[in-house]
Amino acid sequence: MTEASRRPLIIGSGIAGLYVALRTRELGLRPTIVTKGRLEESNTRYAQGGIAAAIGPGDSPARHLEDTVRAGAGLVDRAAARILTHEAPRRIADLVRYGVPFDTVEGRISLGREAAHSRARILHAGGDATGLTIEETLKHRVLDQGIEARERTVLRALRPGRDGLVAVLSHENGQGLEFETERPVVLATGGAGSLYRESSNPSIATGEGVAIAFRGGALVTDMEFIQFHPTVFARPGAPRFLITEALRGEGAVLRNAAGERFLVRAHPDAELAPRDVVARAIRQELDRSGAPAVYLDATALPPDQLYARFPTITRFLATYGLDPARDLIPVAPMAHFMIGGVTTDVEGRTTVPSLYACGEVACTGVHGANRLASNSLLEGLVFGERVARHLLQPAPGGPPPPEHLVELPLPTGAGRSEPASGFDEVRATLWNDVGIIREASGLRSALTTFEEIGRVTEPSSSKEVASPLANAALTASLIARSALLRTESRGAHFRSDRPRTLPSWRVHVGVVVRLSDKRPPGSLPTRVKRRRTSSH
Ligand code: SIN
Secondary structure, eight states, rough: TTTGSSSSSEOOSSHHHHHHHHHHHTTTTTOEEOOOOOOTTGGGGGGOOOOOOOOOOOHHHHHHHHHHHHHHTTTHHHHHHHHHHHHHHHHHHHHHHOOOOEEEEEEEEEEOOOTSSSSEEEEEEEETHHHHHHHHHHHHHHHHHHHEEEOSSSEEEEEEEESSEEEEEETTTTEEEEEEEEEEEOOOEEEEEOOSSSSOOOTTTTOOOHHHHHTTOOOEEEOOOEEEEEEEEEEETTTOOOOOOOOHHHTTTOOOOSOOOOOGTTTTTGSSOHHHHHHHHHHHHHHHOOOOOOEEOTTTTTTTHHHHHHHHHHHHHHHTOTTTSSSSSEEEEEEEEEEEEEEEEEEEEOOOOOOESSSEEEEETTTTTSSTOOOOOHHHHHHHHHHHHHSSSSSSSSOOOOOOOEEEEEOOOOOOOOOOTTHHHHHHHHHHSSSSBOEEEEHHHHHHHHHHHHHSSSSTTTOOOOOHHHHHHHHHHHHHHHHHHSSOTTTTBBBSSSSSSSSGGOEEEEEETTTTTTTTTOOOOOOEOOOOOOOO
C-alpha cells in the first residue's frame, strides 16, 4: 500500500462516516474526516425510531431479509439485502462495543415494532433519541482515538489524479479553495431531503455528494425513489420535526379532520402498512379535504409508557402546548430519505476507481423502491464495515451497469453567481412537481427549471468547481429525469398518469456522464439502453 492509500479521506460525519473512520483506524489506517458542519451535525442525529436487526427471540436475518425484499416493491438487490440483514447483529455488537447504550428491559435490549416489519426488531437508545445517542457515542470515540477531523470543510469536486483520485476541498461553505489531496475518498455525505421545501431533514442534507460524484464520472442509480415520511409535525410556522413511526408501532393511529381512521380503507395493515402506502394515503386525504394536516392519535397509549419511550417528542410537543397523551398531533408527509444515489457494489466501490460510497448517499440496491423503516442507520454500518475492510486490501472492481442506462453530457453553463432565490426555486419545484404524487407534465417542467438554473450557475469549464446551487439543481434534475423516465408507479415513486406497476419496469435506472459529449448542456440523452434484469 502507498502512504496515500493508507490515509482515506472520509467525507461526512453521520453514522457511516464516523463508523468507517473508527473501523479504518482499528485496522491500522490513518483516516481523516471532512465534514461541512460540526462533527456531530448530520442527518443521523435526527433519526428517532432506531436501527433494525434480527436479534430477538423468534426472529432471524432470513425474516428480516424477506421483510426488506417485500417492502422494496420488486427492486431490492437480494444479495446486497442478504448481507445487510445477516451482518446486522455483528454490527450491533460493534456499536455496543463502542459504548452505545441501547435501551434495555430486564437486562436485554428492548425491541420495538415499525411498519412492514413482521417482528419487533427495532433497537432504540434514549427512547426516541436513537440517532443522537449513536452519533454522540461514535463522535466521542473518534475524538478519543485522535482521528483527524476537519470541520466546516466542504468537498467541492472529485477529479482524476496521477495515481488515484483528487479531492478538491474548501473551508466554510466554499469561500476560497483551500487544498487538493490525492487519497482514496469515502463519500458518506448523506441524502438530499432538504432539497425539498417540506422535509424531515436538517438543512445540511442537500445531496451535493451525488452531484459531485456524478460530475466526477460516477454512475448514479434509482434517483426517482425519494422516500416521504408519513408523519412530520405540521403546524404552520413551527419547525419541521419527525414524529417517529415507532409511535404507530406502539399503537398510535392516524385520523383525518373528521376523526376517521382513513388508513383502514387504504391497506389491510392500516397504520403499519409500508411507508409509501401510508404517505400516499395521507397526501390523498389532504388533497381531498384541503386540510393542512392529519392527526396522529396516541391518546390510547398509557401516558407513563408514552412519556418514557418518547421523551424527545414529548418535550418538543410541550413547547407547542401539546401533550401526546391527551392531544392529537398534526402531521403531514414530507421528504425524508434518498433511496437511490451513487451506485456501489457490496464493498462500497463506485464506478470511479478509489471512490467509495456508503450510507444514504450510496445506492447498493438494498432498499429497492421503498426502504423498510430503520434499515438506513443499519446500512451505514454494514456497508461502512465493508468499505473499511476493502480500504485495507483494495482490489479493482465495482458495480455492474444498471439495466436502463442514460448517458448525459457533463453539464456546463455561464458560471454566474447564484441568484438568491435559486435554492427556494429548487425546493419549491421538487416539492410541487417531483413530490409524493407525480405526472409527466410537472416532471418535464421541473426538469426545465433545474436545467435553466444549471445553464446560469454551472461552471463554464470542467476546471472550475461547481457552486452549491449548481450542485443542488443537478441533483434535483437527476431526480426529476429519472422520475420522468420511469413510466410506471412503484414503491416510493407514484405517477398519477402511470398508476400501474409494470413487470417490464422491474429494472434500475442509472445515469452517468458522457465525458466526451459535445451536445449543448441540458439536452436530452441520445442513448437509452434497456436490458432485462436477471438478478431478481
Ligand atoms: C422514524 O423514526 O420513523 C424514522 C426511522 C427511519 O426513517 O428509518
